[in-house]
Amino acid sequence: MKLHCEVEVVSRHLPALGLRNRGKGVRAVVSLCQQAPRTPPGPRAGGERGGSHPACLFISTLKDKRGTRYELKENIEQFFTKFVDEGKATVRLKEPPVDICLSKANSSSLKSFLSAVRLAHRGCDVEAPLSTLTPVKTSEFEKFKTKMVITSKKDYPLSKNFPYSLEHLQTSYCGLVRVDMRMLCLKNLRKLDLSHNHIKTLPATIGDLIHLQELNLNDNHLESFSVALCQSTLQKSLQSLDISKNKIKALPVQFCQLRELTYLKLDDNELIRLPFKMGQLRNLRFLSAARNKLPFLPSEFKNLSLEYLDLFGNTFEQPKVLPVIHLQMPLTLLESSARTILYNRIPYGSHIIPFHLCQDLDTAKTCVCGRYSISSFIQGTTTMNLHSVAHTVVLVDNMGGTEAPVISYFCSLACYVNSCDMFK
């Protein structure tokens, strides 16, 4: 009987000596083995039940394949199983005085393993086939690799599954036209690199990878980034996104709900605008959107606080001198109620109001005064020096400029006049 997990054996003498454990497990195969009768393990038949000779615990790691043996019979002081559903448990032995901390195990395998260990402690017959005391093969460790890098089609696993324990998976230059569904079962995945493939759309189920922090889709055929993905659990986990070298024309408004993003690479797409609530990405530090078709930046861009910004090679327009006026006086009932909903942060959703109204509210324009407008506003363009939002700015054009046009909205004539005074 074997369990694949991470193990750390902590001596309980360490604190007395003023030492601390590393707090980090290593990949191991923990086996419940047949105890050899006095003599060292010989060529005994495997599969023998542990009735006559008590079972022992055997921990093998990649560095120590022969492993370390621990007696189990009447030797367990305590089990710590509070986090067994998360694949973690600790077995405290009497002799030697150590805590065997198991982690990153499959929770159901861990449960059955622990009950077998409990039986062995009581000296009962373990109702599971016991392993023999033989060194663990390197291929055993393969099964719970945490990192896999594939950079050519011929190495892509077609018949074999990806190891369940993968945390970092890269499959580049494999000619993938869609995301392999088997990848979406890798619940421990933190880093997924699918760069240099031919992927056209992303399944919303990528959002089920609850630990995913880094997603690299550089050099694919993506035409959009779906709203479903923006509203998935990626909101809580995704920190780094590279979708450069694709064919994306616009990102949805909801994109700005990916609040944990610190690194965003959008180079070499066909973006004609950035999501206008961009300023909500408060954690963003690195932003690169070079060689797109941006004519101007959204006004909320001013709220960003970046370390690095690259907007080179966009088609920025000269700011217009005259504003575009869309004011309605008096305000329509729709406009004033929408403004009130947004200003007072009244929750809304398509279960209460028609979907198109939700869209209007989602895309409301923010005035410099902090109020909102839907269809009654003044639109003006100004320029901003990009150094005001980023420490390092890659020049916007070949002329050495770091100024870019920004589009601004004003909810009333008063706000527009005030801001004009401010600019002077």
Ligand SMILES: [Zn+2]
């Ligand atoms: Zn205003």
